[in-house]
Amino acid sequence: xxxxxxxxxxxxxxxxxxxxxxxxxxxxxxxxxxxxxxxxxxxxxxxxxxxxxxxxxxxxxxxxxxxxxxxxxxxxxxxxxxxxxxxxxxxxxxxxxxxxxxxxxxxxxxxx
Amino acid sequence: xxxxxxxxxxxxxxxxxxxxxxxxxxxxxxxxxxxxxxxxxxxxxxxxxxxxxxxxxxxxxxxxxxxxxxxxxxxxxxxxxxxxxxxxxxxxxxxxxxxxxxxxxxxxxxxxxxxxxxxxxxxxxxxxxxxxxxxxxxxxxxxxxxxxxxxxxxxxxxxxxxxxxxxxxxxxxxxxxxxxxxxxxxxxxxxxxxxxxxxxxxxxxxxxxxxxxxxxxxxxxxxxxxxxxxxxxxxxxxxxxxxxxxxxxxxxxxxxxxxxxxxxxxxxxxxxxxxxxxxxxxxxxxxxxxxxxxxxxxxxxxxxxxxxxxxxxxxxxxxxxxxxxxxxxxxxxxxxxxxxxxxxxxxxxxxxxxxxxxxxxxxxxxxxxxxxxxxxxxxxxxxxxxxxxxxxxxxxxxxxxxxxxxxxxxxxxxxxxxxxxxxxxxxxxxxxxxxxxxxxxxxxxxxxxxxxxxxxxxxxxxxxxxxxxxxxxxxxxxxxxxxxxxxxxxxxxxxxxxxxxxxxxxxxxxxxxxxxxxxxxxxxxxxxxxxxxxxxxxxxxxxxxxxxxxxxxxxxxxxxxxxxxxxxxxxxxxxxxxxxxxxxxxxxxxxxxxxxxxxxxxxxxxxxxxxxxxxxxxxxxxxxxxxxxxxxxxxxxxxxxxxxxxxxxxxxxxxxxxxxxxx
Numbered sequence: 122x123x124x125x126x127x128x129x130x131x132x133x134x135x136x137x138x139x140x141x142x143x144x145x146x147x148x149x150x151x152x153x154x155x156x157x158x159x160x161x162x163x164x165x166x167x168x169x170x171x172x173x174x175x176x177x178x179x180x181x182x183x184x185x186x187x188x189x190x191x192x193x194x195x196x197x198x199x200x201x202x203x204x205x206x207x208x209x210x211x212x213x214x215x216x217x218x219x220x221x222x223x224x225x226x227x228x229x230x231x232x233x
Numbered sequence: 234x235x236x237x238x239x240x241x242x243x244x245x246x247x248x249x250x251x252x253x254x255x256x257x258x259x260x261x262x263x264x265x266x267x268x269x270x271x272x273x274x275x276x277x278x279x280x281x282x283x284x285x286x287x288x289x290x291x292x293x294x295x296x297x298x299x300x301x302x303x304x305x306x307x308x309x310x311x312x313x314x315x316x317x318x319x320x321x322x323x324x325x326x327x328x329x330x331x332x333x334x335x336x337x338x339x340x341x342x343x344x345x346x347x348x349x350x351x352x353x354x355x356x357x358x359x360x361x362x363x364x365x366x367x368x369x370x371x372x373x374x375x376x377x378x379x380x381x382x383x384x385x386x387x388x389x390x391x392x393x394x395x396x397x398x399x400x401x402x403x404x405x406x407x408x409x410x411x412x413x414x415x416x417x418x419x420x421x422x423x424x425x426x427x428x429x430x431x432x433x434x435x436x437x438x439x440x441x442x443x444x445x446x447x448x449x450x451x452x453x454x455x456x457x458x459x460x461x462x463x464x465x466x467x468x469x470x471x472x473x474x475x476x477x478x479x480x481x482x483x484x485x486x487x488x489x490x491x492x493x494x495x496x497x498x499x500x501x502x503x504x505x506x507x508x509x510x511x512x513x514x515x516x517x518x519x520x521x522x523x524x525x526x527x528x529x530x531x532x533x534x535x536x537x538x539x540x541x542x543x544x545x546x547x548x549x550x551x552x553x554x555x556x557x558x559x560x561x562x563x564x565x566x567x568x569x570x571x572x573x574x575x576x577x578x579x580x581x582x583x584x585x586x587x588x589x590x591x592x593x594x595x596x597x598x599x600x601x602x603x604x605x606x607x608x609x610x611x612x613x614x615x616x617x618x619x620x621x622x623x624x625x626x627x628x629x630x631x632x633x634x635x636x637x638x639x640x641x642x643x644x645x646x647x648x649x650x651x652x653x654x655x656x657x658x659x660x661x662x663x664x665x666x667x668x669x670x671x672x673x674x675x676x677x678x679x680x681x682x683x684x685x686x687x688x689x690x691x692x693x694x695x696x697x698x699x700x701x702x703x704x705x706x707x708x709x710x711x712x713x714x715x716x717x718x719x720x721x722x723x724x725x726x727x728x729x730x731x732x733x734x735x736x737x738x739x740x741x742x743x744x745x746x747x748x749x750x751x752x753x754x755x756x757x758x759x760x761x762x763x764x765x766x767x768x769x770x771x772x773x774x775x776x777x778x779x780x781x782x783x784x785x786x787x788x789x790x791x792x793x794x795x796x797x798x799x800x801x802x803x804x805x806x807x808x809x810x811x812x813x814x815x816x817x818x819x820x821x822x823x824x825x826x827x828x829x830x831x832x833x834x835x836x837x838x839x840x841x842x843x844x845x846x847x848x849x850x851x852x853x854x855x856x857x858x859x860x861x862x863x864x865x866x867x868x869x870x871x872x873x874x875x876x877x878x879x880x881x882x883x884x885x886x887x888x889x890x891x892x893x894x895x896x
Contacts, residue, residue: 186630200474207647209647218639
């Protein structure tokens with residue numbers, strides 16, 4: 122069977138630093154305006170999610186996530202070579218950022 | 234789903250006007266809108282100056298301190314502090330930073346001791362939470378019940394304040410700038426300083442800038458200028474695959490300030506300092522993002538793979554039995570700073586056993602290690618994970634939110650320490666220790682910078698410094714305090730300074746320089762160029778140097794400037810800015826190599842190793858070596874290590890501060 126394939130440049134690394142949910146994003150571009158390095162640029166189509174143009178320049182400060190007015194519309198992902206793990210003291214269970222079937226989120230807010 | 238056609242270029246999302254000139258006039262020009270630049274602008278504006286702030290990013294979040302601060306150093310004048318500024322100056326003999334470093338600067342250190350608490354109160358007035366007003370920590374050892382201030386490290390002497398609203402401090406500064414009517418030029422990268430008559434060494438009268446989105450050109454005219462750009466970072470390692478998340482220095486800090494001050498003829502020192510620094514390892518993890526016991530994590534209990542606790546000891550090696558003791562000076566000791574990193578025994582603090590590497594090697598402790606938060610007292614655990622991790626730079630979203638959403642619970646979970654060769658466990662900022670180091674990663678309390686006086690004025694008329702542009706750089710509170718002080722001084726200077734006159738030829742030369750990469754299509758892209766320049770720094774100006782390697786390094790840099798860098802292309806304003814950063818990289822590399830050639834002696838405080846001058850610290854070289862350029866010639870000078878207390882200055886800090894502080 123013949124499949125379709127394309128000549129494309131290699132994926133950038135890291136490549137998935139920011140993930141935008143197109144169903145939640147309202148295209149306000151607040152993230153674009155707070156990003157210090159122009160990792161994101163506005164979508165040429167107004168109201169659409171910004172484009173993550175330079176993921177390889179991300180500092181992972183998270184400003185885009187912190188300023189987003191729509192909870193959950195944008196999330197930051199640590200590159201795979203930056204993900205860490207932890208052990209539950211009582212049970213010895215081991216977890217890590219990015220694992221399949223993670224434990225339920227801890228909803229306690231930070232101080233302040 | 235339609236497959237995107239990656240090979241087809243999409244139009245740049247912003248209108249592009251390469252070379253279009255925008256002229257901006259101000260009394261005070263602030264280059265770099267980070268913590269120092271914001272405080273400088275705010276304080277100049279409050280004194281009636283018309284102020285313009287120029288920033289490569291967006292002032293609302295830009296700069297190394299833009300993502301937060303959790304503890305505020307040297308707040309010696311807060312009502313609970315048991316250490317006066319004068320006592321502090323007696324303790325921090327290196328002045329560079331109050332916990333690591335020699336060959337620092339007593340001026341910015343003293344200014345911080347005097348004004349750190351005031352700067353914090355100022356931020357509080359802008360809306361930043363700095364106290365436990367919600368009474369979450371009532372009864373905690375580190376909380377003062379009357380003022381509700383909370384302290385870190387030394388719970389007896391109380392001069393370092395925990396800031397429980399620091400994550401959004403930059404937003405508060407930004408709002409204050411807006412309120413005061415300061416003009417903000419976001420996304421404008423300053424590219425050169427303008428001098429009177431276009432002459433090197435003359436009064437600074439402005440700067441040029443490039444808008445990194447539109448490609449437009451800016452001519453800033455200012456009676457006085459504050460240089461508050463970040464120090465050069467990333468000169469030795471460039472790898473987006475390894476560094477991004479772990480990088481302490483932010484990628485925008487490429488040294489434009491240093492390079493433009495050099496080209497304008499300013500004196501710099503000690504640019505040869507080649508220390509590795511906190512979070513400088515090329516294989517680092519996210520800052521504060523693995524288990525450890527340093528900085529925001531001080532003084533977390535650490536256990537090995539079998540749950541066996543790593544002992545904490547005091548400066549004399551006595552094992553500390555309680556968590557509380559880790560936050561107290563040793564018997565008879567005035568105060569302490571972090572662990573044993575401080576230069577003298579006098580201020581060594583409690584630390585994990587310094588022979589941990591050997592004991593791991595012998596099998597006494599089994600890797601991996603863990604930060605045992607669940608075993609910590611409730612308030613200490615919440616202070617580390619919740620207050621400190623939550624408000625420190627790059628922790629709110631990347632660590633607190635991210636890890637919480639992934640299910641991490643500090644009441645139950647022990648965060649793993651990254652696994653490294655045992656010798657790496659000697660320093661406790663474990664997230665950042667591992668891998669090839671960023672030699673002189675710059676800035677944060679360890680780089681070189683501009684020479685300055687008690688007015689924070691540089692060797693050039695009209696040019697003042699704050700934050701990382703000072704040597705040896707600055708942390709958050711030093712940046713804030715030097716910014717306040719510089720802001721007062723420039724406002725005063727601008728009141729009587731002559732109107733700036735710009736030399737048109739200087740503009741034309743700069744425009745020709747910065748737009749050249751747009752005309753090329755088949756040369757090298759900026760990333761390959763950047764990585765190649767890092768290679769030159771690693772090879773010829775690395776941990777060990779000699780005359781031959783440094784001369785060879787200069788030869789390579791110059792050759793690259795003539796060849797690969799002269800063919801580097803840019804296809805949009807963003808790439809243009811990144812390409813210009815590579816040219817900056819060459820200039821800063823040359824400065825570092827010239828400075829390294831000028832110091833003909835090895836020096837332990839500067840982590841400076843000359844293979845051709847192997848004797849460490851010969852007394853005749855215990856001085857600052859200054860360098861500047863004049864008509865293409867390198868001019869080397871020297872300064873005493875305490876030049877700020879020698880003529881023409883007064884012999885005491887207090888007297889100099891009284892004469893110069895503008896208060």
